[in-house]
Amino acid sequence: MGLSKSFLVFFSVLTLAPFCLCYPAGSSRGGYLYPQFYDHSCPKAQEIVRSVVANAVARDARTAASLLRLHFHDCFVKGCDASLLLDSGNGIVSEKLSNPNRNSARGFEVIDEIKSALEQQCPQTVSCADILALAARDSTVLDGGPSWEVPLGRRDSRGASLSGSNNDIPAPNNTLPTIVTKFKRQGLDLVDLVALSGSHTIGLSRCTSFRQRLYNQTGNGLADSTLEASFAAQLRQRCPRSGGDNNLFPLDLATPTRFDNLYFRNIVAGKGLLNSDQVLFTRSAATMELVRLYAENNALFLEQFAKSMVKMGNISPLTGSRGEIRKNCRRLN
Ligand code: HEM
Numbered sequence: 398m399g400l401s402k403s404f405l406v407f408f409s410v411l412t413l414a415p416f417c418l419c420y421p422a423g424s425s426r427g428g429y430l431y432p433q434f435y436d437h438s439c440p441k442a443q444e445i446v447r448s449v450v451a452n453a454v455a456r457d458a459r460t461a462a463s464l465l466r467l468h469f470h471d472c473f474v475k476g477c478d479a480s481l482l483l484d485s486g487n488g489i490v491s492e493k494l495s496n497p498n499r500n501s502a503r504g505f506e507v508i509d510e511i512k513s514a515l516e517q518q519c520p521q522t523v524s525c526a527d528i529l530a531l532a533a534r535d536s537t538v539l540d541g542g543p544s545w546e547v548p549l550g551r552r553d554s555r556g557a558s559l560s561g562s563n564n565d566i567p568a569p570n571n572t573l574p575t576i577v578t579k580f581k582r583q584g585l586d587l588v589d590l591v592a593l594s595g596s597h598t599i600g601l602s603r604c605t606s607f608r609q610r611l612y613n614q615t616g617n618g619l620a621d622s623t624l625e626a627s628f629a630a631q632l633r634q635r636c637p638r639s640g641g642d643n644n645l646f647p648l649d650l651a652t653p654t655r656f657d658n659l660y661f662r663n664i665v666a667g668k669g670l671l672n673s674d675q676v677l678f679t680r681s682a683a684t685m686e687l688v689r690l691y692a693e694n695n696a697l698f699l700e701q702f703a704k705s706m707v708k709m710g711n712i713s714p715l716t717g718s719r720g721e722i723r724k725n726c727r728r729l730n
Pocket residue numbers: 459461462463464465466469500501502503567568569570576593594596597599600601602603604606648671673
């Protein structure tokens with residue numbers, strides 16, 4: 398009796414072991430994500446994602462930033478469920494049409510390329526939501542940022558939410574309290590907000606996303622006083638009062654394709670590009686302290702960034718038998 402009981406305990410510890418190395422899945426809906434999810438069902442999955450991402454970034458350096466952003470825009474709308482990737486049609490109104498995504502979100506062809514490579518290797522096994530999470534990590538690493546183990550096992554949504562995309566993703570001219578609230582709603586705190594904003598150490602922004610700061614920040618016809626004057630003058634040259642909406646500017650003017658903490662140093666110098674970047678330094682003592690900390694300590698920023706990415710990746714995943722594994726990331730099965 399005693400023997401078989403301890404055997405049973407031993408046996409169940411063994412069988413459960415892989416599931417105990419996992420991270421809790423941010424919601425009470427049950428189901429866990431863990432890095433070894435595809436180890437048996439598709440052992441080459443991570444290698445395939447990494448190699449397609451590496452080729453795409455070699456062709457176009459901006460792609461690293463664009464893929465990182467896609468995971469964020471996916472996770473903030475109904476959780477990390479690839480709802481962002483669905484095209485319009487068959488009852489779906491695509492999130493690609495929302496204010497934050499329209500003429501802005503990019504990298505969808507790279508996700509298609511990864512998906513078709515994975516479908517050849519292991520049909521209907523690797524979710525589009527997991528592809529987004531892996532591609533975000535691989536992109537960060539390619540630009541010299543930190544690496545982390547990506548918890549896996551997300552499944553893909555059977556719907557999209559245009560209104561969620563418009564309302565739940567923060568806008569660049571949202572106030573700091575609004576941005577904080579939008580992060581809190583996802584279970585992300587001030588530390589996550591500041592660290593994840595550090596993504597703006599890479600990638601580009603359109604003129605239209607920050608023009609208001611250059612000309613009429615508060616409706617009195619003046620530029621944002623927290624924007625360093627010579628930097629503002631430089632930006633006005635290629636971001637006129639009207640026209641040039643889609644002219645592109647690096648979010649981190651210092652090192653636009655290098656994943657480092659210079660984004661935070663820019664902010665301390667009044668050279669954050671977006672209003673949402675600069676307010677982290679000017680509108681709250683708590684976030685200001687964090688900006689200073691990361692500006693002074695790159696290693697600390699990179700470490701916290703990795704932790705916060707795992708946390709963001711755990712927002713309400715679909716697990717178990719919920720959702721589906723799409724064959725094509727743009728369409729329901
Ligand atoms: C804190 C609230 C945030 C706001 C208001 C915000 C807003 C923006 C805006 C307006 C752009 C430029 C888009 C354009 O003009 O086309 C942008 C770009 C970008 N964002 Fe954010 N963002 C936020 C947080 C994040 C987070 C959490 C991540 C990732 C974890 C992220 C990653 C990026 C990247 C990498 C780009 C460059 C994309 C590219 O070059 O294609 N952002 N963001």
